[in-house]
Amino acid sequence: MKIIVTGAGSFVGYHLSSKLSRDNHQVLGIDKEDNNNIKELKDLPNFTFYKIDITDSYKLSKISQGVEVIYHLAAISSERLCSENPVLAVKVNILGTLNMLEIARKNNALFIFSSSGSVYPDSKHPKKEEEAVFTDKFYGMSKLMAERYCLLYHKSFNLPFVILRFSRIYGPRMVRNPIYDMSRGLAEGKTVRLYESPSSEYDFIYVEDVIKAFCQALSAKWKNKIVNISSNEAIKLQEVYKILTELKGSKVAIEVVVDKKGVDVLNNEEAKKLGWFPDYSLRDGLIETLRYFEELG
Known part of the structure; x- marks a missing residue:
């Protein structure tokens, strides 16, 4: 399959891109930085790197024709950074997600969104999927709003999606x-x-178990579901x-x-x-x- 991975140079993005490439998928890795992880990924078969910011819809549209699956991992994934610059957090985490959703819509691609336990309010008990109705965290709010757009695109355009909410990955x-x-x-x-x-x-959840969840999310039974991935x-x-x-x-x-x-x-x-x-x-x-x-x- 032809697959886009945004945030390919990140911690999890590297592991996911590597796995997909080894499984003989055609992987288009997108990241705004050409870091050491990307340099290693470039040596893998079936991997092509594009240095693009996900807020640049024009450049994204130029490389995405025929894509079948989008794994959207790129984000400002720090509460500190999101609270220091809420406008940038909205631009990257929400508008950037909208750009990727548009590409998925135009290609009728499966959209697999990497979300977070930060979308939940504080709680003493293990949080269930239906409890994400409000959060007082800047990062969590940006992720929650991006999730809502995934649901809206499904309702409005019948776009297939999977939302995976991860606990702390190591x-x-x-x-x-x-x-x-x-x-x-x-x-x-x-x-x-x-x-x-x-x-x-x-x-805490180990990164290989996270990659296992990403790969299983390609299965039809995961389609249009929101799922916690945790220990x-x-x-x-x-x-x-x-x-x-x-x-x-x-x-x-x-x-x-x-x-x-x-x-x-x-x-x-x-x-x-x-x-x-x-x-x-x-x-x-x-x-x-x-x-x-x-x-x-």
Whole structure:
């Protein structure tokens, strides 16, 4: 199939583009930056890179004829960056999504949208898909509005879609989140700086399980559904650190910069009904992640 992946140079975009290319799909990778991930992807068969900003509808239209599937990952995916520049967040995360939806509409392509658990309001229990009605987060609001446009395009133009809401993703090539901070710090023997309480409880999902969900979303039974992709487990950051230190066989100091406790877990019952299950335990995923950062040196 001819497939577009936006945000191809990102952490998850790299893994997805690599998998699709190895599966003999014709992959058109779109990113506004030609980074190290893109340089490696260019060596893969069936992968073509286009340096395009998703806000540039004209350039997008020139390379998208005949596309069958669009994986839309490109976004400003940081609450801090979205809150610092809400207008840019709307331009990229909402208008950029509209540009990609238009391409999908013109090609009658399946639109697979990478969303986030940030679309939900705060809650102590694992969040279910129907609970995303409002959020007080700038990033989450931009994702929620983009989701609404996916639904509107389906209703108005019968555009097929899948919306995948991910919990906190970790693994090789990641560039942020507490697991990144701890893995990188332990690998380099440096103090770990945490911007939340070690007692914070989060739902972590390994990147290969995320790619598995993206690939399964091509199946007809996933069509026109909104699905959480998560471990459905609340894991304290201090437990993550304990496992990492056991794997590394050493410890480093932890500096808690902001001692604020967070709780965020997504319910994954809908995904399991569709046949998706995570293959990696937290420990298995941390083994691969720590090894990657150790090899970086």
